[in-house]
Amino acid sequence: MAPVTNGRALFAAVPIGYPVVDQTIVYDNTQTIDLANAPLNGGFLVKVLVLSVDPYMRGRMREPDIPSYMPPFALGKPLASGGIGVVLRSELAGVEVGSHIRGIVPHQEYFIAPNLEGLELIERDARLPWSVYVGAAGMPGETAYMAWKEYSKAKKGEIVFVTTGAGPVGSLVIQIAKQDGLKVIASAGSDDKVAFMEGIGADVAFNYKTTDVRAVLKKEGPIDIYWDNVGGDTLDAAMEHANMFARFIECGQISGYNDNPQPMKNPLLIVAKCLTFNGFLVGFLRPKHKEAFRAEVVPKIADGSFHYTEDIVRGIDKVGHALLGVLKGTNTGKAVVVVADE
Structure with missing residues (x-):
């Protein structure tokens, strides 16, 4: 199989005020990846399906010497946020091909994870799309x-x-x-x-x-x-x-x-x-309340007792637009970037 494009949303400049699309966040399509042969080194290859776009991401767009509760984004590197992907290849025990992971993932179409640190295996209620698992049924x-x-x-x-x-x-x-x-x-x-x-x-x-x-x-x-x-x-x-x-x-x-x-x-x-x-x-609250959330809230989302709205855009090149909409309040629901279908 020939290498394929691995599109990425890169953090290109520290903004003053609101981020500027195509200046603060830049879409890059120069990287490629060989999905069949890229070395996994004991890890697993993930195809990213959905990305969450959230207000806290603005706080990570800062100079590296400014302290905060989350590390800054690195200039020239992909952004990262909550996301869901499907495993295409795996050398890690317990992570099967076709399984799904959720956690903080880089804003790129494919990535290789060395282990499950910061990630979790997740199953979906058939009544809900994956996008909801970075929204009402997610963080x-x-x-x-x-x-x-x-x-x-x-x-x-x-x-x-x-x-x-x-x-x-x-x-x-x-x-x-x-x-x-x-x-x-x-x-x-x-x-x-x-x-x-x-x-x-x-x-x-x-x-x-x-x-x-x-x-x-x-x-x-x-x-x-x-x-x-x-x-x-x-x-x-x-x-x-x-x-x-x-x-x-x-x-x-x-x-x-x-x-x-x-x-x-x-x-x-x-x-x-x-x-x-x-x-x-x-x-810090998740260990105490995680199981109750999954038992009490997710079923109510799935059966329609709890309502939600989504503002979905398609394509990793739309990350900058989605984030600006969140920060200016022009989004009309949970901001989600659909990167790919399964």
Whole structure:
């Protein structure tokens, strides 16, 4: 078999502000791979099927000397994120040809893994496409479920405010909160997203670009739980309209990912209202909640009890476009790049 093109999405430049398509992330088709004869050296060859595109990737696009909770992307090398692939050849015991792996994978069409470190073998519910396993049935879904179980201390009748409520994390938080008997206030950045949030059960859904968040919270609150995906002024508004002993679940602060983060205006409210703030990384929660997530959440996604949306593009050359859509909020669901069919 002749070598085939191994297309890659390379990290080409550290961005200032938003990434620039074809400058920050560059599609490269110069590399080839011999699928039949490439040395495996005891590992296995993977054909990448789907890639997840997530906000945290922006934080990895930085200078290598800037510390953070995840390592920076290396200039000139492929990006990496959650993905799923199928095994084409294997020399590793327990990894069979035709099996599927999930984990952090390079943004290229094929790669050779030396072992299963950072990867897991995974099987699919026949009712769900593989793309859902990097979305509602994958890390974003785990993020919503695990942090809610760990930190919300939710009680029936309480009020939660969920930002980015139409996204893959926020939309599942809305549905879990309604399942637990809470009143849900949710925000997003377009009228179509507002309609989606209403469709999955949000009691109060609004477009933060056209509606004043403080006016909504004053009328519909005060809130007992705040699920933060945005930070900035919305975080300040949530603090101002929080009940005593409210719980703040700090999932992300995307308003500061491309510009300088905005400091809190009145941090003394943390003291005055006895607020609890919980920041988290889902990887630390996964050992405790993984089995419950698979038993409780994935079946509900498969049977339609829990709803999700996807924003799918095809081709590894579209990674840059997909990431920019996520960071600017123009995506209409979980951003997924379909690299190949099986």
